[in-house]
Amino acid sequence: MTTLTTNYLTPTGREEAWRFTPLKRLGGMHDGSAVVADRHSLSFVGTKAQGVSFELKPASDAPVLSESDDAIVGRIREAGKDVAVLTISANTEVADPIILGRSQGSLESAEFSRVQINVQNHARATIIVENTGDTHLAEDIEISVAAGASLTLVSLQEWSSKTVHAARLHTVVDRDATFKSVVVTIGGSLVRMLPTVEFAGPGASCELFGVYFATSGQFFEHRMFVDHKVANAKSRVNYKGALAGDQAHTVWIGDVFIRAAAEGTDTYELNRNLLLSDGARADSVPNLEIETGEIVGAGHASTTGRFDDEQLFYLMSRGINLADARRLVVRGFFNEIISEIGQDDIQTRLMDRIDDELAKAGA
Amino acid sequence: MSTLEIRGLKVSVDTENGAVEILKGVDLTIKSGETHAIMGPNGSGKSTLAYSIAGHPKYNITGGTVTLDGADVLEMTVDERAKAGLFLAMQYPVEVPGVSVSNFLRTAVTALRGEAPKLRTWVGEVKDAMEALNMDPSFAQRNVNEGFSGGEKKRHEIMQLELLKPKIAILDETDSGLDVDALRIVSEGVNRAKASENIGVLLITHYTRILRYIKPDFVHVFANGKIVEEGGPELADKLEANGYAEYVSA
Ligand SMILES: Nc1ncnc2c1ncn2[C@@H]1O[C@H](COP(=O)(O)OP(=O)(O)OP(=O)(O)O)[C@@H](O)[C@H]1O
Ligand SMILES: [Mg+2]
Numbered sequence: 001m002t003t004l005t006t007n008y009l010t011p012t013g014r015e016e017a018w019r020f021t022p023l024k025r026l027g028g029m030h031d032g033s034a035v036v037a038d039r040h041s042l043s044f045v046g047t048k049a050q051g052v053s054f055e056l057k058p059a060s061d062a063p064v065l066s067e068s069d070d071a072i073v074g075r076i077r078e079a080g081k082d083v084a085v086l087t088i089s090a091n092t093e094v095a096d097p098i099i100l101g102r103s104q105g106s107l108e109s110a111e112f113s114r115v116q117i118n119v120q121n122h123a124r125a126t127i128i129v130e131n132t133g134d135t136h137l138a139e140d141i142e143i144s145v146a147a148g149a150s151l152t153l154v155s156l157q158e159w160s161s162k163t164v165h166a167a168r169l170h171t172v173v174d175r176d177a178t179f180k181s182v183v184v185t186i187g188g189s190l191v192r193m194l195p196t197v198e199f200a201g202p203g204a205s206c207e208l209f210g211v212y213f214a215t216s217g218q219f220f221e222h223r224m225f226v227d228h229k230v231a232n233a234k235s236r237v238n239y240k241g242a243l244a245g246d247q248a249h250t251v252w253i254g255d256v257f258i259r260a261a262a263e264g265t266d267t268y269e270l271n272r273n274l275l276l277s278d279g280a281r282a283d284s285v286p287n288l289e290i291e292t293g294e295i296v297g298a299g300h301a302s303t304t305g306r307f308d309d310e311q312l313f314y315l316m317s318r319g320i321n322l323a324d325a326r327r328l329v330v331r332g333f334f335n336e337i338i339s340e341i342g343q344d345d346i347q348t349r350l351m352d353r354i355d356d357e358l359a360k361a362g363a
Numbered sequence: 364m365s366t367l368e369i370r371g372l373k374v375s376v377d378t379e380n381g382a383v384e385i386l387k388g389v390d391l392t393i394k395s396g397e398t399h400a401i402m403g404p405n406g407s408g409k410s411t412l413a414y415s416i417a418g419h420p421k422y423n424i425t426g427g428t429v430t431l432d433g434a435d436v437l438e439m440t441v442d443e444r445a446k447a448g449l450f451l452a453m454q455y456p457v458e459v460p461g462v463s464v465s466n467f468l469r470t471a472v473t474a475l476r477g478e479a480p481k482l483r484t485w486v487g488e489v490k491d492a493m494e495a496l497n498m499d500p501s502f503a504q505r506n507v508n509e510g511f512s513g514g515e516k517k518r519h520e521i522m523q524l525e526l527l528k529p530k531i532a533i534l535d536e537t538d539s540g541l542d543v544d545a546l547r548i549v550s551e552g553v554n555r556a557k558a559s560e561n562i563g564v565l566l567i568t569h570y571t572r573i574l575r576y577i578k579p580d581f582v583h584v585f586a587n588g589k590i591v592e593e594g595g596p597e598l599a600d601k602l603e604a605n606g607y608a609e610y611v612s613a
Contacts, residue, residue: 325442
């Protein structure tokens, strides 16, 4: 590897893609200074159903599915010898959710991890990725949802407080396939997610949901990109965030690109932020680039607000105290998205964690 | 036996041009079992009175007192007022996204009774309360007031009145926006609450039609931030015939 390439890959903070990220807190994962350990923390939880395989393959057997100009992804691809590959074979309908977990991490070194998820033609599955504990992790997750297939992906960042996590979550959605994701980020010191979708065939659709809740000192960034490069695809994005406490900082970027070929595109993206205390900062930047006028619809909305006094008054006028009223409003705010997970035990666990964070923040 | 006593209540709101006085000295006493109707022109300050008693943060109390059985209501937080036995059925009930009616009611009842209701009896209690107001059971799973029609919101308010069992209830234009059947159903709800809990009622309205169902003991005319006349039920009929001209022209 030449020095030239390395320099090219190192962000300075002036690039559009890095202008919000506190580079100093990335543990050197972006500039080559991180100590990269040979760690494979992603594990399959439970037994594999018929038609489901999970194995570690040499990189030569798992070529990349997508281009990326992200500096960290570039370094992961340079470093990665192996790729964790999850495959759902064609026409397989997996009844129970497939659970992948990461918990064996370390703060002493970084893990650079490549993951591929292949949902083959007409297969259907729900995959839940549970991230817990403390670690430094850089991930390049590539997902292929093949023609007619359907995937629900739940990505849970329930990290402990010191974790640094940079991830690209790129999904290629083929003809008539559907992809739904629910990304939840409520733990970690710095989390930078790139949930991106690329439509590869007409009739494809995606619903991208997300929630994040940052308290004092936490930095959570979600930088979305939906690439409408084929005709008649549909995308919906709905991310909601709450912030409480000094120096809590969230960033949501919603880039949607409707290329000239993407006639019949239908897209809408929404980001709402709830500021629960002073000293927190929510950046929200929706961005629509349109190269054809022959579309069904394209829109976006972004709001950032505080507690609604009228809602709190209404609840309190029924005897509910201020702390409980706030908790109800925050739960209500997140419920719309959390309920999309469709797994009661997980939803309860996340809501409890949100309650805890809210109580700790004293908001 | 409870008494809500309002003495010389003055209230202002903050506007771009400074504070504006809305209530200019209101005197009113409501006792358990009594029904008081307040009638008055738009903008005269009726809702301001209701909200001020309930403790809405928008209103600044600049003078006077409000006590419930001698306790200083104005010193209490909004939830403490509810716990003390006050209830406000709002003219414009608020939507609370993502919070189900069932969760909301359970949280409120737990707060007011000091312990969570027993799950088995509670489910029946809510079901009965909804049935009594002709509300479909599916409302329990819907978000508080979200997408409710005007009339459905009012029924939901009175359903809460029946479940929360206050000492004194203030009903701010609960009759507005109700069709004839709903008016009767909602009125029956109020009368049930009056009969079973002997509550005192302050009923704010523009129309005498609700007074055919909920019989007032006293009628107060409200104009320009204060009570300008008081009488019995016959005063309501006089207002309906003559309007408020003689009270506002001065
Ligand atoms: N923020 C404000 N700025 C200026 N005026 C205000 C503000 N809030 C309330 N007011 C005024 O206070 C007055 C009393 O309002 P209130 O809602 O109490 O009237 P009301 O008697 O309930 O009327 P209605 O019969 O229409 O319900 C109105 O003239 C209203 O415009
Ligand atoms: Mg009013």
